[in-house]
Amino acid sequence: MLNALIAVAVATWFAVAYPVLRRRLAVRIPSGGAPLAWPLALVVVFAFMPLVFTVPREDGNAVLEQGLTASNVVTIVLTGLTALYLGVKIAADRRILLLPFAMPYLPFTMMVGVNGLSAAWSIVPAYTLYRTAELAVFTLASILIFDRPDIRHRLADILAIVTLAWLVSVTPEILQSLAAGIVFSSAKNNMMPLVCALLGFAAWFGPPNRRRGRYLLLAAVGFVIAGSAASTGALIAVGPALMIASRRPGVRVAGVILALASIVVFLFLMVGLSTFPALLDALSVILQKPREELANATGRGTFWPTFIAATRDHLLGSGFSAADRFVQLLIPTTELADELGRDAVFITSSHNMFLSAWAGTGLVGLGFALLTLIEPVRFAACADRGTRRIVACLILMLALNGMTTPGLFQDWNVNVLAYVAVLALARAARREAEARTGIDPTTRWADAAPSCRETGQAWPAA
Template identity: 85%
Template structure:
């Protein structure tokens, strides 16, 4: 009965209360335009520090039993420094606090609020509160990076800096793998392909840029170096996304249908690729991956059912990020070990952003997963064609790539960075459309004739 009441309450909230709350909370602040150096430096260092300095764990619950490692401490310090920077910015201009409540950022901001609220029933409340604070801090820092009047022109430049910073941090790994003949995924990173793809979209669909050719080469190079099978497969989202970005209703509907087909095909090939040995052999050669790894989605097909079983009775989740990181607290360790082998006991993520949303905040999280993916595409509908294409391609690739990554719903990562970048681009484009509409409306306003007949004269 309680579960039924929760389900009805959540459905009612998202269909009735959420639209009202969105209208009431939506703000219309001017573009931020903060100096770029400090927020970009803090975000990039935080994002790529684990690639050059991290203390590995051998136990999924080690942080609870053994305390923080040196790399954990560095991460917390970076979060604190970024928070201090934001406090200084807010003290100088309180309108900074309004930016996360502007559309289309607002749904994601509400999701972060729900993440924090889930600490009340989290299996590890302290961890949930920290992860929520981290997500809030770096999301606002990301907004300050990208929310600027000229972002449509500068988007590719900023993303190129992020991509180059990542390439520098993984250069030793790339060189080592290239020496072994490994090109594709020579520095595998399930998150960076989305940033590289967005760089390519912004260079191709965005305003003319004299560095377009170089940016396209950089985007392709980064995508191949970081690439995984899932990120490569997510490229099938580009076709449906271009159709969804169209102004023609029939083409948009066809794009939605094709996107759903692509999603079903993507999931089927992830789980059932072993049923097509010829295709499996071909992909193994192209992607330079062992066939056994491609056939079972790197173990995800085995782990997901156990993960779902551990969380199925918690309709409000077990705490943002905590349920992913400490799934061992939800199911007996022996059960995981018996079913999947000893290594599976230490898995610290569901490796699926929709499962992460479900595990963290239950059906509320799944609802926000849909809202935060649909709202940007809907919001960008009034923007220019290039912006519509950038947003639609990014969102659909995020949905597909999120089948094997935490995406937006376990912690802050460069997927969130790319997501915020696309939202900022949409906000800037829509503000330009609104600004152009105001003079046109003023020019078209009727002016009463001297005779008082009400006949309109053309405005001067």
Template identity: 60%
Template sequence: MLSLLVAAAVVIWFVLLYPLARHNLATETGPLNAPITVPIVLVAAFALMPLVFNVPREDGNAVLEEGLSASNIVTLVMTGLMGLYLALRIAVDRRILLVPFSMPYLPFTLMIGVNIASTAWSIVPMYTAYRSVELTIFYLAVILIFDREDIERRLAGLFALFTIAWLVAVAPIMLGNFASGIVFSAAKHNIVPHLCATYAFLVIFDDRIRHRRAHLLLALVGFVIAGSASSTGSLVAAAPALMVASRNRRVRILGYVAFALVYALFVVLMLGLSAFPALLDLLSLVLQKPAEELAGATGRGTFWPIFIEGTKDHMVGSGFSAADRFIQLLVPPAFYTDTLGKDGMAIQSSHNMLLSAWAGTGLIGLGFGALVLASAVQWGLKLDKAGRRFVATCVFFIILNGMTTPGIFQDWNLHVLSFVAMLAYARIGALRAEAPGRERAGAGAALPVEAALRARPSPAWRAS
């Protein structure tokens, strides 16, 4: 009965109360155009450091007992420095607190609010509190970097900067594998391919970008070197995404249907690839990965049931990030070791975006996950042809890619960076598209984005 009441409350929130919340919370502000040097340095350094609280251990609970490693402490310090810098910037420009409540950022911002609230029922409250604060700080930092009036012109260059920084950081590993004849996945990374794919989609679809061939080559190099098999497979999302980006309503509907079919096929192949030996051998050859690893989805088909078993009765989750990292606290030890063995105790993520959302904040997390992704597509459809294709392809790609990665619903990572960068591109592009309408309704002079926004009435509460 309690589960039914919780489910009903969540449905009522998203159907009735979210539109009301959006009406009262949404802000209308111009591009931040903030200084970006310090945020880029701190964000890049943080992204390239080992994950916070990631210490060598045989028991998944050891992080609670062994404390932090030196690298963990460094990332904590960087989080503090980024927070201090944000505080100083907010003192200068209060709009930094308002822009995250603009569309299409607002759903993601509200989702972070729920993550923070989940500290109250988290299985490891301090961990959830820290992860929520960390996500908030670096979410704002990414908005500082990308929310700018000239983002269409600068986005490719910013993506290039982060890609080059990663390639430099992994150069020793990459060169060592090159010497052994390994090219694909020479510096294996599950998160970087999404950044590089987003970068490539932008360059492919937006012909206003200068030096497109050089940008596309760099994006391709980063994608291949990071070498994720699931990310490579996720590229099929581009086909239905291009249909959804059409102005024709019937073509859009067919695109959504096609993506649903692609998604179902993706899941079937990921969990049952061994039933197609010829395809398995071909992928093993192309991706330079053992057939056994591809057939078992790198073990995900084994440990996903553990996460489902441990969280099935937690309708509002067990705490943002904590439930994903400390699933051993929710599953009987005997069941865990019988399924995964002793080595499996070190598993610290479901490597699935939807399972992460479910484990952290339950039905609320799944609801916000759907809202965040749907709002991004909806906002992207306000753009020109290049923008519509870019946003739709990025969103569909992350849905498929999120089947085997934490995606944007667990900790802060480069997925969040590239996704928020896409939201910034969509926001500024939509505002620019609306400016001519305001011009015709106004004095007739061309309005830049900032001026166009000032011409729009603001919610009454902002006047205070």
């Protein structure tokens, strides 16, 4: 009975309460245009520090039993420094606090709020609170990086800096892999392909850029070096995304149908690739990966059922990030070992953003998983064609790549950075479209025309 009541309450929340709350909370705020250097440096160092310095663990619950490692402390310090920077900026201009409540950031901001609320029933409340604070801090820092009136012309430049910083941080690994004859995935990273793909989309579909050729080459090189089988497979989303970005209703509907079909094919190949031996052999050669790794989705097909079994009775989740990181607290370790066939059980992530959303905040998390994917595409509908294409391609690739990564729903990572980038792009492009249509800039967002609801001018220079 309790589960039924929870399900009804969640359905009512998204059908009735969420639209009203979004209408009440949405604000009209001009672009930030904050100085770029400090927030970008802080975010990049935080994102790639673990690639340079990290203390490995041998057990999933080690942080609870043994305390923080040196790399954990560095991460917390970087979060604190970024929070301090934001505090200084907010003290100078309190409107910065309103930026996350502007559309299309608002649904993600509400999701972060629910993540923090889940600490009340989290299996490790302190961990949930920290991860929520970390997500909030670096999401706001990301907004300051990208929310600027000229972002359509600067997006590729900023993403190129992020990509180059990542390549520098993994140069030793790249050289070692190349020496062993490994090119594809020579510095494997399941998150960076999305950033590299966005760089390519921004260079190709964005405004003319004299560095377009170099950016396209950098995007391709980064994608190959970071590449995983899943990120490569996610490229099938580009075709449906271009159709969804069309102005023609019939083409959009066909694009949605094709996108759903692509998801089905993607999932089938993840769990059923072994039924096509010839295709499996070909992909093994092209992607330079063992057949066994591709056949079982790098072990995901083995532990996903166990992960689902551990979380199935928690309709409101077991705490943002904590349920992923400490799933061993939800199911006996011996049972996990029996299922996975190994003595040392070490699962720190479901490696699936929808499962992460489910484990963290249950049905509410799944609802926000859909909203955070649908809202940006809808919001960008009245923008220029290039922006519509960039947003649709990134979001659909995020959905597919998220089948094997935590995406937006376990912690802050470069997937969140790319996501915030397209939200800022859509916001800037939509303001330009509304300026051309002559919408009154004093009109409330919720009262304006459905196709173009937000305007605003750049903040005056400090």
